[in-house]
């Protein structure tokens with residue numbers, strides 16, 4: 521068996537990603553707990569037992585322990601021309617379960633974070649409605665509320681990996697996604713208040729940040745499950761996530777989830793804004809562009825082991841990962857240890873929610889041999905996550921958007937893990 525795996529690997533050309541672990545700021549110290557103070561180890565009484573701890577007034581708003589200071593959002597220098605129009609990435613490799621903590625949700629803004637005093641906040645609804653209206657934050661909170669978990673993924677997640685493996689990290693190749701419980705009012709309920717003209721077929725959602733982000737959304741989606749949200753994971757939205765109000769467009773590309781939402785206009789056709797014409801369209805090999813590619817297709821990633829999480833010892837380990845689909849629930853996740861030749865079905869952990877990250881795990885044994893780890897998700901519509909070759913055959917390599925292909929992590933004999941592309 522071990523020999524067969526080796527053959528699989530040597531038969532193929534493996535191209536490693538360019539950017540190494542150094543770029544992640546990971547020291548070996550944080551990976552290996554070699555420097556324990558023996559005085560604190562059993563059977564001794566540790567020093568923290570012999571002194572009083574901090575009082576309850578030390579952290580009015582709690583912060584993570586200093587020993588987890590490595591678990592942060594990170595950006596890629598060469599993708600960050602200016603921080604106001606840029607992106608940072610969620611540290612997926614350090615998270616458990618399906619909830620992304622608010623302080624770790626990746627940020628993508630085109631004109632920086634708008635700081636809005638909620639007393640100055642208004643949401644305007646105009647266009648093809650019976651009654652044009654302006655709502656305060658308190659007005660919005662008087663409507664029946666919903667609490668729903670949804671993933672938000674930027675269409676450019678994994679965009680650097682179309683032509684080959686570029687970035688050697690789970691965080692950089694998959695971290696433009698977060699999963700949050702939103703509290704808000706369904707847009708379909710708000711519409712009852714304004715009424716709609718018969719020819720209202722499209723919505724223009726407009727942000728109030730300096731980028732004035734605008735996107736067109738078809739009325740069917742608005743009526744189906746869009747939410748005007750004011751809270752994430754139980755507390756007010758973070759400023760960088762659109763405080764005080766953002767639009768939630770479940771399962772659809774992150775760009776449409778307009779933050780600092782100021783206006784919703786109803787019209788009879790798409791508005792063809794900058795963000796949906798010059799950007800967020802997918803250039804194909806023949807020079808034509810796919811347009812309105814809203815749904816985020818089924819995708820998955822192994823979050824451990826991964827380039828940031830090497831295998832530190834031989835024996836049994838747990839493969840952990842996340843899967844998601846913009847079309848509904850995840851039905852199954854398969855994991856391969858030999859680059860896609862053989863597959864085993866992983867365990868899905870409840871809750872398995874629609875249009876939400878889903879946690880999977882599967883045990884594996886590492887005896888010091890090379891392995892090629894892959895995960896492949898299948899959703900309830902039976903869509904199967906494609907290989908990069910399958911995807912390239914249809915889409916070419918010109919686009920940076922909607923790369924939902926299967927990634928490969930190579931475990932080397934020393935336990936190091938690299939993002940590789942199989943030739």
Ligand SMILES: Nc1nc2c(c(=O)[nH]1)N[C@H]1C(S)=C(S)[C@@H](COP(=O)(O)O)O[C@H]1N2
Nearest residue numbers: 626627628629630674727733774775778779
């Ligand atoms: N007003 C406004 N809304 C916006 C953006 C923006 O720059 N301004 N960026 C969009 C993009 S491209 C994405 S991927 C998501 C990112 O949401 P997040 O910052 O909460 O991760 O917000 C979208 N909504």
Ligand SMILES: [Mo]
Nearest residue numbers: 674675774775
């Ligand atoms: Mo985005």
